[in-house]
Amino acid sequence: MTAPPLSPAAGFVAGIVRSLPICAAIAPFGLLYGALAADTGLSVFEATFMSATIFGGASQMVGLQLFDGRVPGWLIVLSIFAVNFRHILYSAALGPKIMHWRPWQRLVGWFVLSDPQFAESMKMADKRPVAFSWYFGLGLTIYGLWVLESYLGARFGALIEDPEALGLDFMLPLYFFGMLYDFRSRKPFFPIVGASAAGSVLAMLTVGSPWHVSIGAICGIATAILIGAPEAPPPMPPEAKERTT
Amino acid sequence: MNGMIWVILFGALATYGTRIGGHLILSRFERIHPRVQAGLNAVPAAVLTTLVAPAMITAGPAEWAAIIFAAFIGLRAKLTGMFFASAVLLIVLRQIGFS
Numbered sequence: 001m002t003a004p005p006l007s008p009a010a011g012f013v014a015g016i017v018r019s020l021p022i023c024a025a026i027a028p029f030g031l032l033y034g035a036l037a038a039d040t041g042l043s044v045f046e047a048t049f050m051s052a053t054i055f056g057g058a059s060q061m062v063g064l065q066l067f068d069g070r071v072p073g074w075l076i077v078l079s080i081f082a083v084n085f086r087h088i089l090y091s092a093a094l095g096p097k098i099m100h101w102r103p104w105q106r107l108v109g110w111f112v113l114s115d116p117q118f119a120e121s122m123k124m125a126d127k128r129p130v131a132f133s134w135y136f137g138l139g140l141t142i143y144g145l146w147v148l149e150s151y152l153g154a155r156f157g158a159l160i161e162d163p164e165a166l167g168l169d170f171m172l173p174l175y176f177f178g179m180l181y182d183f184r185s186r187k188p189f190f191p192i193v194g195a196s197a198a199g200s201v202l203a204m205l206t207v208g209s210p211w212h213v214s215i216g217a218i219c220g221i222a223t224a225i226l227i228g229a230p231e232a233p234p235p236m237p238p239e240a241k242e243r244t245t
Numbered sequence: 246m247n248g249m250i251w252v253i254l255f256g257a258l259a260t261y262g263t264r265i266g267g268h269l270i271l272s273r274f275e276r277i278h279p280r281v282q283a284g285l286n287a288v289p290a291a292v293l294t295t296l297v298a299p300a301m302i303t304a305g306p307a308e309w310a311a312i313i314f315a316a317f318i319g320l321r322a323k324l325t326g327m328f329f330a331s332a333v334l335l336i337v338l339r340q341i342g343f344s
Contacts, residue, residue, distance in 0.1 A: 091267030220291025
């Protein structure tokens with residue numbers, strides 16, 4: 001927390017600017033989701049409505065897969081919950097960083113707490129207090145474009161002839177890898193990644209998707225807890241300062 | 246089709262529950278144990294890994310090449326440059342049939 005907080009307007013604009021590369025990276029997924037939704041038999045309204053209310057790409061894709069068959073509704077809801085279960089961890093980690101917000105700001109903030117929103121906010125929290133204006137500028141842009149892309153994808157998705165040739169199926173892992181890579185200086189990075197990777201792959205092969213996300217994450221987090229914080233804190237790394245809260 | 250709207254609405258409620266729930270549960274505790282804090286700090290890396298690792302297992306040479314290239318680019322460039330450079334490589338590799 002070295003830099004002073006930004007003014008609300010400057011914060012909002014800074015949030016929008018920061019969202020642009022994220023928006024560019026997830027645009028293909030918004031369009032892809034819309035196209036798949038239309039292909040699954042959702043109306044353009046339903047496809048857009050799902051993006052506007054759930055706002056979680058991976059869970060929406062899983063929902064689509066299940067809409068297709070004769071899967072009971074409660075099981076679809078449960079699967080969406082399982083894919084989004086990681087947000088519980090995001091919420092717990094982000095909560096202490098936004099306690100200076102007003103209650104309604106927090107209620108809005110939770111709604112747009114997506115993967116990139118969380119990653120960017122945690123990076124921001126390392127540098128300066130997370131301002132609501134910045135968070136809202138970031139989140140609103142990502143949200144607005146996600147809903148728009150879903151609509152466009154559902155409306156015009158049939159025009160994409162060969163999504164595989166454009167690598168659409170691997171864009172999401174590639175993007176998540178980039179975000180993961182940004183955290184590599186946060187110790188103990190490699191033990192966490194090793195445990196999560198092993199846990200998620202094993203879970204994928206045994207229990208199956210979407211539980212590999214929660215199970216893998218628990219393996220990584222457990223590793224971090226086992227390693228723990230040093231008993232007597234040695235010279236504090238910069239990011240450890242925030243732990244006094 | 247009306248049933249689908251209900252599934253979406255309940256899915257949205259469940260999702261919002263995950264986004265607010267972690268904080269509501271944790272804020273009941275006065276102070277956070279250092280080990281819990283260490284665990285929370287590990288969340289981004291732990292979760293992001295689970296979104297990448299299984300996809301790497303089922304992927305082929307083109308995807309592996311893209312990831313390795315991304316890691317290399319990432320030593321210098323930020324996320325955006327890293328993503329687009331490796332995405333272009335992946336598309337080129339797929340187009341020339343290297344997979």
